[in-house]
Amino acid sequence: MDDKDVSSPASASPACRPNDELKKLLHFKVYKRRWLVLLVLCLLNCSNATLWLTFAPVADQSAQYLKATLADINWLSLVYMVVSVPLSVVSTWMLDTIGLRITLILGSWLNMFGAVTRMMGGPPGEVFRIEYAVVMLGQTMAAVAQPLVIFTPTKMAALWFPDHQRATANMMASMANPLGILVANVVSPAIARTSDRIPMLLLAYAVPACVICFLATVAVRSSAPPTPPSASAEFSTSEPFMQGVKLLLKNRAYLVLLLCFGSGVGVFTCFSTLLDQILCVQGYTNDFAGLCAALFIVFGIVGAALLGRYVDKTKRFTEVIKINMAFSALAGIAFSVVCLMQRQSVAVAAVCSLFGFFGFSIFPVVMEVSVECSYPVGEATSAGLIFISGQILSIVYIVLLQSLATPVAESPRSTCGLAPQSWKVSMMVLAALTTTFTCIFIVVFRTRYRRLEAEEDATYGRKRDTRSTDPTQASVDT
Numbered sequence: 001m002d003d004k005d006v007s008s009p010a011s012a013s014p015a016c017r018p019n020d021e022l023k024k025l026l027h028f029k030v031y032k033r034r035w036l037v038l039l040v041l042c043l044l045n046c047s048n049a050t051l052w053l054t055f056a057p058v059a060d061q062s063a064q065y066l067k068a069t070l071a072d073i074n075w076l077s078l079v080y081m082v083v084s085v086p087l088s089v090v091s092t093w094m095l096d097t098i099g100l101r102i103t104l105i106l107g108s109w110l111n112m113f114g115a116v117t118r119m120m121g122g123p124p125g126e127v128f129r130i131e132y133a134v135v136m137l138g139q140t141m142a143a144v145a146q147p148l149v150i151f152t153p154t155k156m157a158a159l160w161f162p163d164h165q166r167a168t169a170n171m172m173a174s175m176a177n178p179l180g181i182l183v184a185n186v187v188s189p190a191i192a193r194t195s196d197r198i199p200m201l202l203l204a205y206a207v208p209a210c211v212i213c214f215l216a217t218v219a220v221r222s223s224a225p226p227t228p229p230s231a232s233a234e235f236s237t238s239e240p241f242m243q244g245v246k247l248l249l250k251n252r253a254y255l256v257l258l259l260c261f262g263s264g265v266g267v268f269t270c271f272s273t274l275l276d277q278i279l280c281v282q283g284y285t286n287d288f289a290g291l292c293a294a295l296f297i298v299f300g301i302v303g304a305a306l307l308g309r310y311v312d313k314t315k316r317f318t319e320v321i322k323i324n325m326a327f328s329a330l331a332g333i334a335f336s337v338v339c340l341m342q343r344q345s346v347a348v349a350a351v352c353s354l355f356g357f358f359g360f361s362i363f364p365v366v367m368e369v370s371v372e373c374s375y376p377v378g379e380a381t382s383a384g385l386i387f388i389s390g391q392i393l394s395i396v397y398i399v400l401l402q403s404l405a406t407p408v409a410e411s412p413r414s415t416c417g418l419a420p421q422s423w424k425v426s427m428m429v430l431a432a433l434t435t436t437f438t439c440i441f442i443v444v445f446r447t448r449y450r451r452l453e454a455e456e457d458a459t460y461g462r463k464r465d466t467r468s469t470d471p472t473q474a475s476v477d478t
Contacts, residue, residue: 031225034160038169040219041104041152042176043212048111048149049180050187050205051118051142052080056273057188057290060280060416064195066132070277071402076139077273078398081391083143088388091147095155095380096244099223107148108216114142115209119202130199150177150387154367154379159224163455164312171308171364178297178360181272185293189286244377248385253373253447258389260441261366264325265390266397267332267434268360271296273398278427281420282342283413292352299353300360307361315452317369318445321362325438328359332434336427342413375450397433401426 055062059073066072094103118138119130153173161169192201248254276289307324311317331354338347367383374382405421414420 029225029227030160030162030165033221034169034225036219037100037156037160038173040108040212040216041149041156041173042179043208044104044108044111044216045149045153045173045176046180046183047115047205047209047212048107048142048146049177050184051111051115051139051209052146053077053181053184053272054118054188054201054205057185057276057286057293058192058198058201059276060286061192061195062198065198066130066135068132072132074273074398074402076136078395079136079139080143080146081269081395081398083140084147085388085391085395087144088147088151088384088391091151092378092380092384094148095151095384096378100152100155100159101220101223103148104152104220105216107145107152108213110141110145110148112209112213114138114140114145115202115206117141119199119206130202135202147384147387151380151384153364154371154383158371158379163452167312167364167368168308170367171304174364174367175301175304178300178363182294182297182301185290185297189290244374244381245385247377248374248382251374253445254370254382256441256445257366257370257373258386260325260437260445261386262389262393263433263437264328264359265387266393267430269390269394270397270401270430271335271355274401274423277416277421278339278423279348280416281408281414281422282340283415284345284348285415288345292349295349295353296356297360298356300356303357303361304364307365311365311368315449317365317372317449318447320365321369322442322445324358324362325441328355328362329435329438331355331358333431336431339427340424369447372449372451373447375454397430401430404429 055073055076059070062068062073062076063070091103094106115138118135120134120138153170156173157166157169187204188201191204192198248258272293275293276286279289279292280286303324307320311320331351334351335348335355338344338351341347366386370382370386371379401423404426405423406425408414408420408422
């Protein structure tokens with residue numbers, strides 16, 4: 001039989017906790033199966049991220065095998081952004097209207113079909129060889145699955161976890177995506193040391209995608225537990241999708257979050273996609289670039305774990321985001337300098353680690369804040385629009401940085417398989433963008449935590465007049 005926990009809101013004075021209200025808390029139960037749903041989402045998120053960045057750490061080998069240019073290989077990653085932007089609206093509508101289960105299962109099947117399609121060979125009768133167009137088709141299918149998967153953590157945490165575990169559950173599900181990026185940065189260079197190993201690399205990513213699809217199909221039996229885990233889950237008044245979008249566009253705090261954190265997502269996408277090409281010009285190997293990406297993600301996951309536990313206990317979402325964004329901007333500036341230097345492996349690795357620890361780690365906290373400042377808009381809608389903003393800005397930033405990169409003459413220090421490029425101007429622009437949007441966020445962003453207030457309202461009644469002896473005189477702040 002499933003276990004049961006008792007959850008309580010963030011704070012309330014003893015005078016606001018009469019016996020009948022404490023008895024009401026017993027209605028909120030949590031179930032062991034929530035961990036299975038979380039596991040499936042984590043695995044699926046991780047798998048989809050590995051498909052996204054399969055080729056970025058081995059761009060040269062991929063270009064040689066697929067007979068394509070580096071720009072073509074970059075589009076195997078960029079297609080995720082291009083496809084997910086128009087489909088994100090559909091995904092958020094599905095999550096808030098059709099439900100978590102159908103959305104999750106559909107995403108797992110699309111993810112599997114995308115992984116398998118990438119392995120298909122050329123036309124019948126010819127020598128087996130994987131073509132660029134076939135790989136792009138598989139990438140596109142996996143890209144369709146991404147918004148179905150990546151928007152899900154906030155909705156899953158809200159439906160299955162109590163208030164004192166929501167940020168942690170969101171952190172675990174959200175950080176599975178960068179964990180997949182880590183896997184891609186480690187596994188891709190390890191397997192595809194030469195161009196003829198690309199088919200083996202695609203097989204290595206297809207097998208887990210098939211297993212995860214089976215697990216999602218048989219294990220996720222419902223969109224929500226039999227009884228709600230918190231007051232907000234029970235008394236949720238999520239607005240209809242289009243009405244929710246209208247409310248978000250009128251919410252100043254949310255718009256600041258949408259713009260500034262969307263820019264942050266764009267910066268981190270550029271970092272993950274272009275790191276190998278930036279470092280190879282200065283003589284760093286693919287393995288070292290993979291190590292830097294791994295450090296970036298590992299320290300990001302460690303930071304997210306610490307922040308998730310901290311904000312679950314303190315609810316200091318805004319303070320945490322502002323402090324970390326400030327340090328992240330400093331790390332971004334440092335990276336734009338050291339990545340242009342030769343024989344500075346320790347400095348590059350250290351800066352990448354700090355960039356991840358302060359920058360990547362705030363992603364799940366921001367997702368929680370997006371729900372808090374926009375409640376009662378649906379969780380998938382509020383988180384989804386931020387993701388859409390990030391995807392659009394990712395496309396803009398990657399295209400911009402590539403256009404600013406200039407070809408350089410061949411030099412003995414370069415380890416690039418194809419024509420190396422100078423990224424000096426591109427890195428200066430990236431540092432300027434990071435600094436600008438960080439300053440805007442720190443100065444402008446202010447918000448109430450509407451969901452936490454609603455939970456206190458629903459469970460206890462807020463701001464009761466404890467000086468009055470007549471219980472009918474208790475007032476509720478609306």
